Amino acid sequence: MLSLNKIQPGLNGLAVLDRDVRAPDAGEMLVKVHAAGVCGTDMQLYGGAGAFAQRLKFPTVLGHEMCGTVVETGAGVVHVKVGDLVSLESHIPCWTCRACRTGRAHVCPHTRYPGIDIDGTFAEYVTVPAAIAWVNPPDVSREKAALLEPLGIAVHATLEGGGVSGRAVAVNGCGPIGLMNVAVARYFGAHTVIAVDPNPKRREAALRMGADRAINPAAESAATAVRDMTRGEGADVVIEYTGHPDGVHNCFAMVGMLGEVRWCATPGRSMEFDFGAWRKSRPTIRNIHGRRLWETWEAAAPLVYGNRIDLDPVISHRIPLAEAPRAFELILAGQAVKPLILC
């Protein structure tokens, strides 16, 4: 089968290879992949730096977001059957540690990932534990079903803490998940949604996703703009997707008294943080990781099935598997939002 592999450490190191299909062991399923999204984690692996990249063995098929059809199941698989149209939860929790056994499998410290620890989804077929399958109705858009995993992070961030209903929300950083978060916050009842991103393509997409305003933090003070739109109060909820120290500082400048910063992106390096200023404005910081299993999926999937939010502006490119490395180059060049690899 055709597959996109990381074959050596360092920058790039990608190759489209013919690899064998692996038959499913007990508890596993073999899935024919229809579409698979390229995300920030894949870009880290492409870049070759960071903890995930150090875990890779070579060759490994990259990719973890996807929609496909189950073509074979291993022994003991009961909740998934051949012919099911599935999306994948990208976390493979251990299901036995304290986090897993207390309903918090999304933060399992032993989590493994397709596309890092086992072969992933940029391939014609993928073999994964059936326990991470989310079964879709047969008639759902395959491309949109491939976006359920990243959409889940936006839904998780939106529903945590006090939610967003009747609140002013700032989405700081409008990559694919930030863009989805604009639409999700709108859907769940935010009265004001403000997008912040220096990239003009992303700001334009944010407006199409339903943002009231898209701010360029490189050209104006995001904090001033947000306060202008909120009678000087600041945002009730700021959702952080930049992972950059400047972006983090912006979050705390935009959030209002007793507001919430829901923190989704991990800064790539250590940074200074003014706890004195934090004490004075008293926002709550919520640490958002992955999707709650499976509450977040139950909240996210109907948004796609019922076309309650429009994900079209997020899908910027459709690229055949044989040309998959081009998707990474487009993202690096700032020209792509979310490329889908068609497998």
Ligand SMILES: [Zn+2]
């Ligand atoms: Zn991802």
Ligand SMILES: [Zn+2]
């Ligand atoms: Zn666990």
